[in-house]
Amino acid sequence: MSNLIELRGLTKTYGRGDAAFQALCGVDMDIARGEFLAVMGPSGSGKSTLMNLLGCLDTPTTGNYRFDGVAVETLNKDQRSLLRRQALGFIFQGFNLLARTSALENVELPLLYRGHTRKQRHELARRALASVGLPDKERNTPSELSGGQQQRVAIARAIVTSPGTLFADEPTGNLDSKTTGEVMELLCRLNEDLGITVIMVTHEDEVAHYAKRVILVRDGLIGSDRPNPNRIERNR
Secondary structure, X not given: OOEEEEEEEEXXXXXXXXXXXXXXXXXXXXXXXXXXXXXXXOXXXXXXXXXXXXXXXOOOOEEEEEEOOEEHHHOOHHHHHHHHHHHEEEEEOOOOOOOOOOHHHHHHHHHHOOOXXXXXXXXXXXXXXXXXXXXXXXXXXXXXXXXXXXXXXXXXXXXXXXXXXXEEEOOOOOOOHHHHHHHHHHHHHHHHHHOOEEEEEOOOHHHHOOOOEEEEEEOOEEEEEEEOOOOOOOOO
């Protein structure tokens, strides 16, 4: 597999002078296209900062970040926004769904920024909901859905634009163990069947076991980076 992401000497410092805090201290890392990667680490380790930089939500202080050959650190805010819309999908712990909006309309949101017609938005959103097992929940609002169903809607919204890479930030943090397994099975399917690169932040060992590779971040550095020998295989 070719490298999708290459980081060289990546640092991130917040504040100035005596108040300066270095969240990342020079990270080198490669992520191949089609990987399923879990990023772990204690609170304050730098894993969330790393995720924000990888997702083009923030810029490094120094160092180089190449995404699919593009030097991300040289892009301006609008260019990073365009890259996110075209190539990346995001899944969050809190679902981030619009409360008074139907599942279908929530999934359609990213398509509004792409200039799709109403008919095209409906068709693509319905297809995305069906792909996450919710073809019969199009008209339901978030309050009418379980936590697991809400996260599935959020995943459908993340994949409706057919991104090559998904960033999942504690995607099972608000879910019970049974629903956690269902969501992780879905992420495995998207990775294995569609070839989507999945980069996931989690503090749960049992969730990280679904990933093919686990990176541990400590004190702003990569503490360990290894294939996952105890990976949970998805149900077929």
